[in-house]
Amino acid sequence: MNDSSSAVELKNVVKKFDEVTAVDDLDLTIGDGEFFSLLGPSGCGKTTTLRMIAGLELPTAGSVSIHGEEMGLKPPNKRPVNTVFQNYALFPHMTVAGNVEFGLQMQKVPKEKRSELIDWAISLVEMDGLSHRKPTQLSGGQQQRVALARALVNRPEVLLLDEPLGALDLKLRQQMQIELKNLQREVGITFVYVTHDQEEAVTMSDRIGVMHEGKLLQIGTPEDIYERPTTRFVADFIGRSNFLDATVASENEVVLSNGDRLQLQSDHETGESVAITVRPERLKIHKKGESSTDQHQLDGIVETVGYLGNAIVYSVSIDWMHLEVRSSETSNSRYSTGDEVTVSFDPRYVSVVSG
Amino acid sequence: MKRVATPGLETQAVKEKARQGFLIGLPSIVYLIIFFIIPLGYVIAYSFATRSRSGRTELRDWNVDAYVRLGEDVVQAVAWRSLWIAALTTVICLLLAYPLAFYISTRRPVIRNLLLVGIMIPFWSNFLIRTYAWRVLLSSDGLFTKVVEGLGLGDGRILFTRPAVILGLVYGYLPFMVLPLYASIDRIDWSLVEGARDLYASGWKAFRRIVWPLSRPGVIAGSILVFVPSFGAYVTPAILGGNKESLMGSYIVDQFMDARNGPLGSSLSVLVLGVMLIGTMIYFRQGGRNL
Numbered sequence: 001m002n003d004s005s006s007a008v009e010l011k012n013v014v015k016k017f018d019e020v021t022a023v024d025d026l027d028l029t030i031g032d033g034e035f036f037s038l039l040g041p042s043g044c045g046k047t048t049t050l051r052m053i054a055g056l057e058l059p060t061a062g063s064v065s066i067h068g069e070e071m072g073l074k075p076p077n078k079r080p081v082n083t084v085f086q087n088y089a090l091f092p093h094m095t096v097a098g099n100v101e102f103g104l105q106m107q108k109v110p111k112e113k114r115s116e117l118i119d120w121a122i123s124l125v126e127m128d129g130l131s132h133r134k135p136t137q138l139s140g141g142q143q144q145r146v147a148l149a150r151a152l153v154n155r156p157e158v159l160l161l162d163e164p165l166g167a168l169d170l171k172l173r174q175q176m177q178i179e180l181k182n183l184q185r186e187v188g189i190t191f192v193y194v195t196h197d198q199e200e201a202v203t204m205s206d207r208i209g210v211m212h213e214g215k216l217l218q219i220g221t222p223e224d225i226y227e228r229p230t231t232r233f234v235a236d237f238i239g240r241s242n243f244l245d246a247t248v249a250s251e252n253e254v255v256l257s258n259g260d261r262l263q264l265q266s267d268h269e270t271g272e273s274v275a276i277t278v279r280p281e282r283l284k285i286h287k288k289g290e291s292s293t294d295q296h297q298l299d300g301i302v303e304t305v306g307y308l309g310n311a312i313v314y315s316v317s318i319d320w321m322h323l324e325v326r327s328s329e330t331s332n333s334r335y336s337t338g339d340e341v342t343v344s345f346d347p348r349y350v351s352v353v354s355g
Numbered sequence: 356m357k358r359v360a361t362p363g364l365e366t367q368a369v370k371e372k373a374r375q376g377f378l379i380g381l382p383s384i385v386y387l388i389i390f391f392i393i394p395l396g397y398v399i400a401y402s403f404a405t406r407s408r409s410g411r412t413e414l415r416d417w418n419v420d421a422y423v424r425l426g427e428d429v430v431q432a433v434a435w436r437s438l439w440i441a442a443l444t445t446v447i448c449l450l451l452a453y454p455l456a457f458y459i460s461t462r463r464p465v466i467r468n469l470l471l472v473g474i475m476i477p478f479w480s481n482f483l484i485r486t487y488a489w490r491v492l493l494s495s496d497g498l499f500t501k502v503v504e505g506l507g508l509g510d511g512r513i514l515f516t517r518p519a520v521i522l523g524l525v526y527g528y529l530p531f532m533v534l535p536l537y538a539s540i541d542r543i544d545w546s547l548v549e550g551a552r553d554l555y556a557s558g559w560k561a562f563r564r565i566v567w568p569l570s571r572p573g574v575i576a577g578s579i580l581v582f583v584p585s586f587g588a589y590v591t592p593a594i595l596g597g598n599k600e601s602l603m604g605s606y607i608v609d610q611f612m613d614a615r616n617g618p619l620g621s622s623l624s625v626l627v628l629g630v631m632l633i634g635t636m637i638y639f640r641q642g643g644r645n646l
Contacts, residue, residue: 077556089546091551
């Protein structure tokens with residue numbers, strides 16, 4: 001990606017707090033107009049990365065560029081980005097309108113233009129009629145909208161969002177996910193979205209970067225990340241997964257611990273112990289001996305059955321481990337504990353990750 | 356929830372609670388009546404009483420002469436001078452205390468506690484002794500005088516002048532400014548400052564628009580805690596000012612002791628009390644609710 005189409009570019013960025021490395025040699029290019037999520041467990045360095053883009057932290061090493069311009073030591077007020085903070089950070093002594101106006105005042109936008117933009121931003125987040133309220137008189141969801149309006153009113157080139165939906169309850173969160181995504185399409189601003197919620201990231205993002213212990217493990221579309229994880233951590237963190245121990249036999253064959261051979265491409269060394277990962281919903285369950293079109297089959301016994309309403313989750317014990325199988329067949333051909341079954345899968349839906 | 360008590364029992368319990376509360380409070384109520392309400396009543400009564408030719412205050416022929424005399428030029432001069440000195444002391448305390456309180460509240464907890472204890476250390480010794488210590492420092496061969504003259508800042512002999520009085524008042528009341536300021540600055544959520552910086556505010560603008568307004572309860576509380584006692588101060592002007600200028604405190608003492616004019620002394624006391632009450636009311640209306 002060249003400079004003209006990249007909104008944010010991080011090169012070899014390192015951030016250390018005393019002796020603790022929060023972000024470790026991070027390279028990342030975020031495209032213009034993209035909805036990009038940084039996903040990872042708490043303490044993985046995703047918020048620190050966001051704060052370095054905003055200028056609220058300075059990198060120990062490496063460089064941050066926004067639209068091709070090197071940010072260097074620029075303070076936050078000199079950067080063309082705005083942030084929606086996790087706790088919203090609304091100014092408690094100002095009204096909704098006052099909060100939204102703040103950034104415009106600081107940029108010395110003329111008065112008439114200001115009120116025009118405030119109206120635009122407040123109606124964009126559907127807060128019309130509440131502009132004279134103080135933040136403490138608003139619900140969590142409303143505060144969230146004000147935080148969004150306060151940032152968007154400045155028409156930043158990049159909007160940074162730090163777990164903006166973290167404090168909301170599930171239903172509101174799901175509603176806001178859709179609204180945020182629509183809003184991003186509407187205003188066409190690059191969104192950099194930090195979250196620890198994998199479902200949120202998968203639902204909203206154009207691309208996701210998965211972080212763990214300060215490192216960026218994998219960058220890709222939600223589908224890439226979900227269907228083709230490159231590391232065990234990514235496969236485990238995003239959704240549920242089965243890991244079957246295996247050894248690399250050649251560049252397109254691995255051997256499972258029961259001796260079964262699978263035709264799978266991987267760039268791991270021959271002889272290396274790896275794991276193959278397969279999602280519970282990619283496993284199919286049949287009566288033992290029943291024919292299947294899938295190349296690969298494992299025999300086992302049903303241990304537990306969990307009814308989820310729209311699916312059934314079986315735990316199937318095979319020789320050397322348990323497999324989690326998720327079947328959307330909820331009425332016909334149900335199995336119960338103790339049934340002898342065959343579990344099959346298509347190697348297309350399998351990834352090889354380091355052991 | 357299960358109802359276990361009948362309505363009558365609840366009323367009884369509330370009454371019993373109130374009775375217990377009264378009993379616990381009784382010693383301090385008695386104390387306040389004897390040592391506060393009764394003397395205050397005397398002061399107010401005296402202010403409407405008559406002064407006999409011999410200088411005795413006689414509780415008869417009630418009149419408002421003592422209040423009329425508050426309008427006299429001499430009294431007005433003393434009152435305005437006291438007001439001015441109290442205001443100046445308050446402003447200087449605020450200018451000194453704000454950066455200090457800001458510094459303390461942004462330190463690590465260990466350092467912060469050490470500094471706060473440091474602010475309170477002076478209270479461990481007697482105020483009178485500390486004020487006399489200043490007299491030693493300010494004397495013509497004292498440390499203060501020598502340092503000022505050594506630095507070439509002019510004549511350092513300020514003892515028994517108004518600057519010495521203000522210095523003493525600032526010294527004495529600074530902690531009363533620092534502590535409420537610290538309390539309100541410490542409560543400010545720093546992510547608000549980050550929010551302001553992110554919204555294109557410079558460091559100074561973020562201070563002006565966010566930190567300063569949010570610390571206002573502390574500014575108001577501290578200002579009143581300094582202004583009110585400075586207005587009626589007696590010890591500091593007496594020791595460091597040498598009573599060359601009459602201030603409210605010393606002027607009241609003079610009325611009782613030298614002029615033997617109890618009614619005027621009392622009406623002056625009521626005036627000071629009034630100023631303090633107004634200050635306290637502002638405090639409760641503006642800042643008190645947030646403290």
